Amino acid sequence: MSKITKAILTGGGRATRLRPITTNLNKHLIPLANKPMIFHAIEKAVEAGIKEIFINTNPEETELQKVVGDGSRWGINITYYVQEGGPQGIAHVVNCAKEFIGSDPFMFYLSDNIILASLRPLFEKFEKENLDCLIALSKVPDPERFGVPRFDENDKLVEVLEKPSNPPSDFAVTGIYLFGPDYFKAFATIDKSARGEYEIPSIFNYFLQNGYKMGHQEITGWWKDTGKADDLILANKLLMDTLLSVADNIKVGKGTHIGDGVKLNGPVMIGANCQLKNCTVGPYVSVGEGSTVKDITIQNSIIFDDTSVSSPPVINDAIIGPAASIIPQ
DSSP, X not given: OOOOOEEEEEOOOOXXXXXXXXXSSOGGXXXXXXXXXXXXXXXXXXXXXXXXXXEEEOTTOXXXXXXXXXXXXXXXXXXXXXXXXXXXXXXXXXXXXXXXXXXXXXXXXXXXXXXXXXXXXXXXXXXXXXXXEEEEEEEOSOGGGSEEEEEOTTSOEEEEEEXXXXXXXXXXXXXXXXXXXXXXXXXXXXXXXXXXXXXXXXXXXXHHHTTOXXXXXEOOSOXXXXXXXXXXXXXXXXXXXXXXXXXXXXXXXXXXXXXXXXEEOSSEEEOTTOEEESOEEOSSEEEOTTOEEESOEEESEEEOTTOEEOXXXXXXXXXXXXXXXXXXX
16 A cells, blocks of 8 residues: 555534534634644644645635645645535545545545544554555544444454444544545445435445455544534643643743733643733633733633633633623623
């Protein structure tokens, strides 16, 4: 199997479970550790050797392209495409990139998945074992929310079930997949599910049932699917633990003014050109660029760019959206 240098990343969807934050903001641009969520996915892909990335977007999307750009900041090429015919499932997102992928192996990465580990071991296993498909697994307390692998008595993977009511294992199929070019052959054989979508487990099961070499590997360290608000806050916390050292767990951006009466309890990340006065910030708070925080205590929260927060006196476990203003009544 040739080396994987191409990847498809998700940049579309409506993220209805995260409204109102995502009413006017693409979910993949939500800041985690003061960086758009999709940047973390791109950086993991680049670190593993990806040179070309294809990002699917909503038809009317323009902001994602502006923020992410053409890939030059990472030394790669990024191309954007729209899912033809509207939302028809995750497997269909990949099929719409067929002309970009051609006959090359590739990674498909759901960009709202946040992981600690490097992707390199997955790529190495895929290439060394000459696999047609490799899925990344993670143990979770609630596998019924995800695709779940079923193993036989010899621990051989035999099937993947989509959100089963009685999960056959405590593993979830994460949103990180490696495929050979026969993905598109598999897609041509599958039908839409009862909910009217082309499901990615149908692709896995095609490979399993037709003699292809299907592999799996457990992700080391933590993995988080950011489908709910609580997931975002936890992912922000985990990333801050990863990116900030114990000895140096407070990061303050250029041009930020720390005024009188400010106490920073790390881990804390403050963006550039912020104003802080008479407040206690942290632990586990990220403050976006150009924001003002005063006269409050805030913990375990995400504050977006250009936001002003001065009320209520105590805020915990909050996501405060872009350009919001929370002031005393």
